[in-house]
Amino acid sequence: MTVRISDSRAAFEMAETSVTTKLVEGNYPNYRQVIPGSFERSVSIPRESFSEVLNRVSVVLADSGASVKFELESGLLELSASSSEIGEAKEPVDVSYEGEPLKISFNPGFLGAPLRFLDCDEMLLRFNDQYKPVVLLGDEGFLYVIMPMRN
Template identity: 45%
Template sequence: GLPEEEFPPLPKFEDAKIVTIRQKDLRDGLRKTSYAISTDETRYVLNGVLFSFKDNKLTLVATDGRRLAMLDIELEFPRSHEADIIVPTKAVTELQRLLTDDGEVKVSMGSGQIAFDLNKTLLVSKLIEGNYPNYKQVIPSEAKERVTLERETFLNSLRRVSLLASDKSNSIKLNFSKNNIEITANTPEVGEAKESLAVAYKGRDFSIAFNPEFLMAPLRNLAEDEVFLDLIDEMSPGVLKIQTPFLYVLMPMRISS
């Protein structure tokens, strides 16, 4: 390694705002949100996770414009530490590698940069400059229908059926009827895949289509046995929820009749 005097000096964090978070909470929060980060470099403010410190909670948000993942972590910090900062993808990935289920991480926010102190390791990153879009406006206010799903069973069905989703349409259709969901995908010239699942659902019959990969991503990263899918209609975003403060908003795809 380099002799100590040749190391580049660590950035000085003058008047840094410091917040302490349980490593397990942050690790869990990033796992449940970071897959929705945008990889489109022209929308650089979306190339990271928003850390919003407000009202004694940290809200983590990631979106690529077609879907949005959001999670709250209860925290205590002074009002003067309230801030919205965007942590870039590279730092988020590295942080997820470093975080464990034990101990705490000390987060220091300085001007244009952030440091995560994990006892033996210090991760320092520049922040993404710019304003994160108003993510609250894409969250539907209330649902008309709620489906209760067994996460693993639903994920496994989606996995199997999505194998026949054509590259062109890349969509999977969910048909809801009383206590039943039928999942279908088809590729012209190849055929159709169809599976039915018994679910807790008492609403009206209707169909909605989603990008299968986008629907499976949160299901893979959640650990809960039970998930709720809140729906309004065929053209409105679906919202996936669990018992704790997390939600995932997914834009539907057009159904070709």
């Protein structure tokens, strides 16, 4: 394979196949300023059961902009969703959490997206409150930032 890179383009050539692409212009956003430096709360969640519950609860959502609500308390996370057209769903997940009860909402598509790429048994959600960015940590340095929804 031959690789050629200029200031504005990159080309990849192999046998009779050639791919050329335009390089991104400008400065890459400073994503680190979105990630909080410290967290007040942390919850350890079994990835597989959480993913299954998230998928089941999300079935009732007709609108892609709708949210799944989390009610977090000591040792338990309850996911719920409702839609006037379809109905409502509510299901608990056992978690490792010791802290003040918290209610927070997420877009289920954004929250479910990283779960397909995680290969760990437990994942960690770290956050401060229901309005600030939440960090999902997985294995091998995996870090995903998601903003809660305001309801």
